[in-house]
Structure formats: structure tokens, C-alpha cells
Amino acid sequence: MxxxxxxxxxxxxxxxxxxxxxxxxxxxxxxxxxxxxxxxxxxxxxxxxxxxxxxxxxxxxxxxxxxxxxxxxxxxxxxxxxxxxxxxxxxxxxxxxxxxxxxxxxxxxxxxxxxxxxxxxxxxxxxxxxxxxxxxADRSGVAAGKVTVEDRGDIIDWSKLGSGGWSIPSNVEDIRFRKIDAKFVLVVEKNATFDRLNEDKFWAKHDCVLIGTHGQAARGTKRLIHNIHLQSKLPVYVFTDADAYGYYIYSVIKSGSINLAHASEEFATPSAKFIGLTMADIENFGLQKYTIRATDQDIKRAREMLKYPWFGAKEWQAELKLMIERKIKAEQEALASRHLKFVSEEYLPQKIKKKEFLP
Amino acid sequence: MxxxxxxxxxxxxxxxxxxxxxxxxxxxxxxxxxxxxxxxxxxxxxxxxxxxxxxxxxxxxxxxxxxxxxxxxxxxxxxxxxxxxxxxxxxxxxxxxxxxxxxxxxxxxxxxxxxxxxxxxxxxxxxxxxxxxxxxADRSGVAAGKVTVEDRGDIIDWSKLGSGGWSIPSNVEDIRFRKIDAKFVLVVEKNATFDRLNEDKFWAKHDCVLIGTHGQAARGTKRLIHNIHLQSKLPVYVFTDADAYGYYIYSVIKSGSINLAHASEEFATPSAKFIGLTMADIENFGLQKYTIRATDQDIKRAREMLKYPWFGAKEWQAELKLMIERKIKAEQEALASRHLKFVSEEYLPQKIKKKEFLP
Known part of the structure; x- marks a missing residue:
């Protein structure tokens, strides 16, 4: 505007x-x-x-x-x-x-x-x-990858920012994308996962944009994801823990939230897909011994989410029911139990290749 | 090493x-x-x-x-x-x-x-x-200013990162300073203050390095401040809210903490000085109507801090006693009550010019 x-x-x-x-x-x-x-x-x-x-x-x-x-x-x-x-x-x-x-x-x-x-x-x-x-509002979030932006007269190449990355500001309205040379956008919940994928040069090897949200995405970060997608039409994959909180982080990026319902058109990325972790991943990737018992609060939250229309897809209904039934959750870092680079060399490439996403 | x-x-x-x-x-x-x-x-x-x-x-x-x-x-x-x-x-x-x-x-x-x-x-x-x-460990913190670092083969100029700034990684051991073209280092507690000073180009006008800690400084951020000082010998000024939590943030940057007592030599910056906010600032800058009532928890914390030897300087003893007596605290953003750029155009330049620091 x-x-x-x-x-x-x-x-x-x-x-x-x-x-x-x-x-x-x-x-x-x-x-x-x-x-x-x-x-x-x-x-x-x-x-x-x-x-x-x-x-x-x-x-x-x-x-x-x-x-x-x-x-x-x-x-x-x-x-x-x-x-x-x-x-x-x-x-x-x-x-x-x-x-x-x-x-x-x-x-x-x-x-x-x-x-x-x-x-x-x-x-x-x-x-x-x-x-x-x-x-x-407050800022939180970090970016890396083959993207060049223009911001306040500076030309910033996200692929040349070392181990740090670009700190995503609270307000991204005036940021222009000069180049987006990627095949997809990968949004990750945790700083540690961002660091893992950044050190392993995941974004360079797989031509992607890497965004770390550090938990629930701040407004600036949601808007940035929305804007990248709007401009590039690249697929957006969201990678969180397998727990109610992680699934909720995904749903807010994809569909918006009750508090921000008036601005979904500007913040949401409806075509975003959920790459994991899922309950099925726990079996498929041998993480059974690395799960955590879900708390009563987790179960209560999952039951509420079962009723949200934006978790109405049969895949999500099945996923949430499985979580409630098994009373377990799992963290992104559980993949390190296989080996440290398992997430960047096997888990993510395999999920992307097989298109194993939740809607 | x-x-x-x-x-x-x-x-x-x-x-x-x-x-x-x-x-x-x-x-x-x-x-x-x-x-x-x-x-x-x-x-x-x-x-x-x-x-x-x-x-x-x-x-x-x-x-x-x-x-x-x-x-x-x-x-x-x-x-x-x-x-x-x-x-x-x-x-x-x-x-x-x-x-x-x-x-x-x-x-x-x-x-x-x-x-x-x-x-x-x-x-x-x-x-x-x-x-x-x-x-x-987890990362938190952002940097801007006339500094160029080398990190994983990238040359990163902190003065060319727009409104975002460089996201300070959790591990700064391999980061080399190529150029530090500044007169002092200003460390600020809040993201909003970082954004204010960054938008007002404070670091360009006053030739300084600007570091935002986002509350208590993460290990990577403390280590980065320590390393910049070690290499450049520049004075380090810390700017927090006028409350027990803000003063504690300062003391950890300056002297280390009980949990990290074994590593103070690597994390602390003993010559750091406290630029504000202080109880005296509240009068001197006309913020009386913009203070907040201190909670019982704030007062309890301040009383504990009175006993810490690292708050033993008479200036800090007086400061903490005044806070306990008046039962008030004040936020960095209270300076916006004068006008938005008051902090960058008047408050900070005046405090630095008059050398009004706490030890």
C-alpha cells in the first residue's frame, strides 16, 4: 500500500x-x-x-x-x-x-x-x-540462503552472513527482494535447527531459503515468509517439533491466528506444508526411544486443536488423535540420536523427495 | 586456544x-x-x-x-x-x-x-x-555499526545490513574482526531500543558499535562484547532499564555471573560502564510521570544485589537504596515521552559527553 x-x-x-x-x-x-x-x-x-x-x-x-x-x-x-x-x-x-x-x-x-x-x-x-x-512489535527470527534484499539503501546477500545470518527486523514493509535463487523455503522452529542446517550448508546444497522463527513466529517473520512466497511462488515447508505447540506454530504461519484474523491476507501463507516432525516419523526414522511423555497440558491443547476447522484435514485429525492416544511428543533434535547431520543429509532430503507433507 | x-x-x-x-x-x-x-x-x-x-x-x-x-x-x-x-x-x-x-x-x-x-x-x-x-547454547542478540568481521569465509560489514542487523550466533570463537572503526561500544537491553538507535543511524553519527542483547545477554553475545573490547580496547557502555533486572544484566556483562564464575576471564568486560537509565536520570530528564511502581519482587532483588560485592561501589549502593526507597523503576522507552528521537539525539549524547556513568 x-x-x-x-x-x-x-x-x-x-x-x-x-x-x-x-x-x-x-x-x-x-x-x-x-x-x-x-x-x-x-x-x-x-x-x-x-x-x-x-x-x-x-x-x-x-x-x-x-x-x-x-x-x-x-x-x-x-x-x-x-x-x-x-x-x-x-x-x-x-x-x-x-x-x-x-x-x-x-x-x-x-x-x-x-x-x-x-x-x-x-x-x-x-x-x-x-x-x-x-x-x-518485537522482533525474532533469522534468515540465510540465496536471497538478496534491499533495505534502507543496503543490498544484503543472505548467503554471505557466516554463522550468524540476517536478523529479521520487526518491520519488513520496506524490504525489497532483488534476487531469490531457490527452489523452496524451509521454515524451522528452533535456533539450534537453524544453526545445524546453516553449518551443514543445507541451503546451499538444496537451493533453499532458510528461516528460523525461534518458537512462535514474530509478526515480522510471518510477513517475510508471506512476502517471499508472494513474490517467488516457491513452496514453503515448515519444520517443527512433533507436539501441539509445534503444530500450532505451523498453523499460524499457514492460516493465521484468531488474534490476527483481520490480517491473514497479509501474514498467512496458505499453501505452506508441514514437513515434520510427525508421529509417523517417530517410527519411520527410529526415534521411539527419544520421545518425551506429553504433559496434560499438551494433551489438552491437542484436543482443542482437533476442533479447529483449520486442523480439519483428515491427515491432521489422524495425527492429533495419534498424539493423544500415544501421549508422546518428540523434538527436532531427537534426529541427532541417529547422527548429527542426519537431519540435513537424510531426514529432510528424504521427506522432500517423497513429498511426505501434511497439508 | x-x-x-x-x-x-x-x-x-x-x-x-x-x-x-x-x-x-x-x-x-x-x-x-x-x-x-x-x-x-x-x-x-x-x-x-x-x-x-x-x-x-x-x-x-x-x-x-x-x-x-x-x-x-x-x-x-x-x-x-x-x-x-x-x-x-x-x-x-x-x-x-x-x-x-x-x-x-x-x-x-x-x-x-x-x-x-x-x-x-x-x-x-x-x-x-x-x-x-x-x-x-541458544543464540540471542543483534549487531550493527562500523565493524567488519570474517566468519566461515564470509566478510560481513555490520554497517550494511539495513534495519535487520547481524544476528549474533551462539558460537563466536571462529569470528575474526577485520575492521573496528568506532569510538565506543553501546550495548542495549531491548530490541526496541536497538531499532530506535539503528533507525536514527546513531552508530553512524557517533561512530559506535551497537549491540542489542534482548534481555539477559546470551553467551555468544557476552563473548562477542568481550572480544570486541579485547581487540579494540574501546570503552563499552551498557544501557538498560532502571530496574533490578536491568542492573543485573549490566553486572553480568561487566563482572560475570555465579553460574559462569569459572569463565569470567573469557566472558566478562570489567571496564564496562553503566550509562543508564539511573534514578537520577528520572529527575534530570523529566521522566517522573513515566515511572512504574516497583513490585515486591523488584525490591527483594534490589536488596539482594545491595549485598553482592560486585555492586559494592558507593555509587551502586546509593542507586539501589534510592530504588528501594522510592519503590519505582523506569523503562528505556520512557524517554520517548519527551520525543521519539530524544534517546538518540539528547539523552545518550549528553550522558556520554558529561561522562555520567556508574562504575
Whole structure:
């Protein structure tokens, strides 16, 4: 989305309110409802999205007035950020906007827990990502492989960053792909797996892009995966532990999440496939002695996931049921029990060659 | 330390045990005691270190036999890693070494909680870092600035990595500094502060190296700070929140920690100085309305820290007492309440110019 369009949307929110005031109306803003009741899963698109329910936030309403004021403050702050081409973390936004309201004992914001939801409201109302509003969340994630990007005037070749890799920033909106010379994108849950595959030059031998998420993928990392796929159409394979948490990490990369249902189009990568670990891998690769007993929490989580439509595919239903029945889980590093390079020399190449993916 | 020397030390541990067996002795290894009772703080060096207490771990001793066996397994594993020039995470090490002991119901290791302490034992026994034994811990941390490093054959210019920066690997033993064109090293606790200073080109304007630790610094990040200082002799300034946790992050970078007392010489940077935030900054920079009430946990932590010799300097005693008395803390991002670039354009330049550091 062009900066001009973003500025126009922010300005329009303000001028609409001014128009309401001039007409003598009670000023309001309309906000799509973000509750679970308004979240839908599209079988065809394979993503979560928001429905059409909206609520109105009025200025002259004791229950709404504070949030109405906060909404306009955040809108104005973002307008300044975009105009001056400067970014802020959502915590900086809170501190920037917190102040005493003249002649009262009230502050505009008392804690970041008040400003964060307003930022999401604004994303949803305007259909603009917070990153496009120049607001950054925390970063996490690392990249390597045959990719060259342009970022703030620097040309960065991900294949020439040694053992470190490129630290994926929180905001990837202005990053342009100059070259993507790969056959697929491999997303891995753990730093240790990233390090293993990077040391073994997996990405060089198999012509792939390697992304480490370090657990649940941060917004910047999800957006980067989405953008690489959008531009290159390369297949995306996700590699996590065989446990409810790992499967969930995959589902968020593929289909989005309830919290981010309004932005699935921008974050999700619906064609992503799950490469492992699976319950079947435990037998097929001789890991039986290297599993871990699933906790009650793991089992509870797996039972919940059985009901999510985005785990509705028969393969996932079978996988989750097997996990619940056997009460076990397994870590990516369990493959090291065979030998250290087993994951890069045998496991991954074999799974890719046989196309043994879960949908 | 040269690879040959490391291999020799590992080999000697094994040959010593073989020698004991051949003599008909009960085989043992000697391990320096890592308990608090054997940790000392050197006022002159400003670092923590281990004392001279040692304990012996015997093979023929029901209380020692399992750990003795595990010690030799880990030693042998590390010898293989170094010989084959391959690295493993400490979790991969666990999975690699876990196996059934023939004709028994016993496994060599039951959980990573058994192998991790053995790895530390080995570090202490041999006076070799686990990184030099080719074992990696988790990574965290990001770097930018006028530094060029060589890593795995790649030449990496930290000033040309856009908004992302270089992801600091878990193991920095083989990284060589080709150029350090800076006047000081600035270490910051939070990713958001790293992003702020990176966007504002603070490192370019002030000729510095910028390191983000993302909370408590990982081993690789501490070692990198130590190595940059060792090579360049540049002053190191640490910038954290004004709270017990932030002050502790600083003390670990400067003086080491109880857990790592055996390796302070390799990880600590004793000349490091604390640039802020301090209790005095709250008044001096008008942040009074942007402080947070300290929790009971914060106060308890600060009281403990008052007793640590490495917080014995009168400036730190005064700082901690003030925090306990006022029961407040403040975040780096509170500086955004003045304006977003206040931290990079006013706060940091002013503190550095006036040399307002805590020791």
C-alpha cells in the first residue's frame, strides 16, 4: 500500500469525526468486532478472517469516551509517524501518548495494556497493518540462503552472513527482494535447527531459503515468509517439533491466528506444508526411544486443536488423535540420536523427495 | 586456544583415566567445585571467579559411577566434534549421547538436565569454554555499526545490513574482526531500543558499535562484547532499564555471573560502564510521570544485589537504596515521552559527553 493511501485513510478518519461534530452529531468511529464470534475459517482460502460484525465507539457515551479519545490520539500519532517517515515500537507509542489531561487527575493512558488494543482497533478499522502505520512489535527470527534484499539503501546477500545470518527486523514493509535463487523455503522452529542446517550448508546444497522463527513466529517473520512466497511462488515447508505447540506454530504461519484474523491476507501463507516432525516419523526414522511423555497440558491443547476447522484435514485429525492416544511428543533434535547431520543429509532430503507433507 | 591444545586436553582426560585403570586404581576425575562457597569476587579485576576447592568423581562409587560414565561420554563426544570440526547444540549433544546400556534397563542419560551440568563440569575441569568444545547454547542478540568481521569465509560489514542487523550466533570463537572503526561500544537491553538507535543511524553519527542483547545477554553475545573490547580496547557502555533486572544484566556483562564464575576471564568486560537509565536520570530528564511502581519482587532483588560485592561501589549502593526507597523503576522507552528521537539525539549524547556513568 502506497504511503499516500495510508496517509489519506488516517486523515479521513479525522475529517469524518470533524464532519460529525460540525453536523452536531455524536462523533463515533466504526470498528469491526474482533471476538471469536466474528472469526471465520475459509476452507477455500485456508485462512482465518473477520466477519462483518461492527461496533460503534461514541464520544458522548461514558462507557466509550475514554477509548474514543485514545483512538484519535493513536490515529494522530500514526499520521505523524508516517508523515515524518519514522518508526516507533508499540511501547514507545504508549510512552509518547501518555500524558495528564489538563485540569484533571486523568491520564490519557495508564498502561500499555490500554494502547495496544487501540492499535489493533486502528489496524482493523483502516485495514492497514500496524507495520504500515510505522508501529513495530518485537522482533525474532533469522534468515540465510540465496536471497538478496534491499533495505534502507543496503543490498544484503543472505548467503554471505557466516554463522550468524540476517536478523529479521520487526518491520519488513520496506524490504525489497532483488534476487531469490531457490527452489523452496524451509521454515524451522528452533535456533539450534537453524544453526545445524546453516553449518551443514543445507541451503546451499538444496537451493533453499532458510528461516528460523525461534518458537512462535514474530509478526515480522510471518510477513517475510508471506512476502517471499508472494513474490517467488516457491513452496514453503515448515519444520517443527512433533507436539501441539509445534503444530500450532505451523498453523499460524499457514492460516493465521484468531488474534490476527483481520490480517491473514497479509501474514498467512496458505499453501505452506508441514514437513515434520510427525508421529509417523517417530517410527519411520527410529526415534521411539527419544520421545518425551506429553504433559496434560499438551494433551489438552491437542484436543482443542482437533476442533479447529483449520486442523480439519483428515491427515491432521489422524495425527492429533495419534498424539493423544500415544501421549508422546518428540523434538527436532531427537534426529541427532541417529547422527548429527542426519537431519540435513537424510531426514529432510528424504521427506522432500517423497513429498511426505501434511497439508 | 588452538584446536590442537583443546584436542590434547580432551585426550589427556581419557588417557589419565586409562592410566589409573592400568595401575589398578579406582579411576576418577577432579572437578573444581562450582557452589557459591567457592565463588570469589576480585576487587582488582572486577570479576567473579572460582576458588581452589575441588571434588573427585570416582568410577567405583555408587554415588559417582553414573556421573563418571556420563563425564567420559561427553568428553568423547566433544573430542569427535572438535576433530570433525562440527558443532552441536547442547540439546543435540543430549540426544546424541542418550542410549540404552546393554543388558540393563538403564539409559546413559534420561534428560537434558543430566547432560547440561556435565558439560559445565567439563568446561571447568579443562578450563575450555563449551564453545571451544564445539557445543552451542541458544543464540540471542543483534549487531550493527562500523565493524567488519570474517566468519566461515564470509566478510560481513555490520554497517550494511539495513534495519535487520547481524544476528549474533551462539558460537563466536571462529569470528575474526577485520575492521573496528568506532569510538565506543553501546550495548542495549531491548530490541526496541536497538531499532530506535539503528533507525536514527546513531552508530553512524557517533561512530559506535551497537549491540542489542534482548534481555539477559546470551553467551555468544557476552563473548562477542568481550572480544570486541579485547581487540579494540574501546570503552563499552551498557544501557538498560532502571530496574533490578536491568542492573543485573549490566553486572553480568561487566563482572560475570555465579553460574559462569569459572569463565569470567573469557566472558566478562570489567571496564564496562553503566550509562543508564539511573534514578537520577528520572529527575534530570523529566521522566517522573513515566515511572512504574516497583513490585515486591523488584525490591527483594534490589536488596539482594545491595549485598553482592560486585555492586559494592558507593555509587551502586546509593542507586539501589534510592530504588528501594522510592519503590519505582523506569523503562528505556520512557524517554520517548519527551520525543521519539530524544534517546538518540539528547539523552545518550549528553550522558556520554558529561561522562555520567556508574562504575
Amino acid at each position: 502506497a504511503r499516500k493511501e495510508i496517509q489519506d485513510k488516517l486523515l479521513r478518519l479525522g475529517t469524518d469525526v470533524v464532519g460529525q461534530i460540525k453536523k452536531g452529531d455524536n462523533p463515533y468511529v466504526s470498528i469491526p468486532v474482533r471476538a471469536l464470534s466474528n472469526v471465520k475459517f475459509s476452507e477455500s482460502k485456508k485462512t482465518l478472517s473477520l466477519g462483518t460484525q461492527e461496533s460503534k465507539r461514541y464520544f458522548v457515551n461514558v462507557a466509550h469516551a475514554r477509548k474514543f479519545m485514545q483512538t484519535l490520539l493513536v490515529t494522530s500519532f500514526c499520521k505523524d509517524l508516517v508523515e515524518h517517515d519514522i518508526h516507533a515500537s508499540i511501547r514507545e507509542a504508549y510512552y509518547s501518548l501518555k500524558r495528564n489531561i489538563a485540569d484533571t487527575h486523568e491520564n490519557t493512558f495508564e498502561e500499555q495494556g490500554e494502547s495496544d488494543p487501540i492499535i489493533v482497533d486502528l489496524e482493523v478499522m483502516l485495514d492497514i497493518l500496524r507495520e504500515q502505520l510505522h508501529l513495530n | 588452538a584446536r590442537k591444545e583443546i584436542q590434547d586436553k580432551l585426550l589427556r582426560l581419557g588417557t589419565d583415566v586409562v592410566g589409573q585403570i592400568k595401575k589398578g586404581d579406582n579411576p576418577y576425575v577432579s572437578i573444581p567445585v562450582r557452589a557459591l562457597s567457592n565463588v570469589k569476587f576480585s576487587e582488582s579485576k572486577k570479576t567473579l571467579s572460582l576458588g581452589t576447592q575441588e571434588s573427585k568423581r570416582y568410577f567405583v562409587n555408587v554415588a559417582h559411577a553414573r556421573k563418571f560414565m556420563q563425564t567420559l561420554l561427553v568428553t568423547s563426544f566433544c573430542k569427535d566434534l572438535v576433530e570433525h570440526d562440527i558443532h552441536a547444540s547442547i540439546r543435540e549433544a543430549y540426544y546424541s549421547l542418550k542410549r540404552n546400556i546393554a543388558d540393563t534397563h538403564e539409559n546413559t542419560f534420561e534428560e537434558q538436565g543430566e547432560s547440561d551440568p556435565i558439560i559445565v563440569d567439563l568446561e571447568v575441569m579443562l578450563d575450555i569454554l563449551r564453545e571451544q568444545l564445539h557445543l552451542n
